[in-house]
Amino acid sequence: GAVVSQHPSRVICKSGTSVKIECRSLDFQATTMFWYRQFPKKSLMLMATSNEGSKATYEQGVEKDKFLINHASLTLSTLTVTSAHPEDSSFYICSARDISGRPSYEQYFGPGTRLTVT
């Protein structure tokens, strides 16, 4: 099946620094990728929709200047957490939709990135 990777899998950073997380579709092309965050014992919360070659669409309440998203190619989207603070510590997960997939728009999820801000 389709594979989505994320890098890094875990990252620890100091408060005030920025962290970049990569999401790659390894064996398919994705015009659209999605970014989620998940707190312990909670469900996934959609943060934004990343569109190749255009600006990302952010969900209500998500600061676009804090969570910068770039979707420069059909296989790569990046999420940069700028000026990270301890409350940004979370599990970040991306997903990608295969442009050649069935009309049912099946999405494939990455393994997630655990961010810890100290």
Added chain:
Amino acid sequence: LAKTTQPISMDSYEGQEVNITCSHNNIATNDYITWYQQFPSQGPRFIIQGYKTKVTNEVASLFIPADRKSSTLSLPRVSLSDTAVYYCLVLLNQGGKLIFGQGTELSVKP
């Protein structure tokens, strides 16, 4: 937006069939019903997707009544490794956004 409601948790034993029902009263005509499985500290994994009646694959079956206001995920003969959180989602037709509900935490005991 179609909102889903499912039990917070369920317990089962190895070898049993598990049925998890999800309500989605506001489902739109073009929406699909999708189920995902998630293990701790991993991304969700696609299980099954359907539009109406019954869909079956190698891991599960999905039953959808005619009014499509609910759906039931059926896991045959569960094992300990099926312990996970199961999410029922309605795929929004206008862009494929998946809005996750609370999910059902399934615990399979020996």
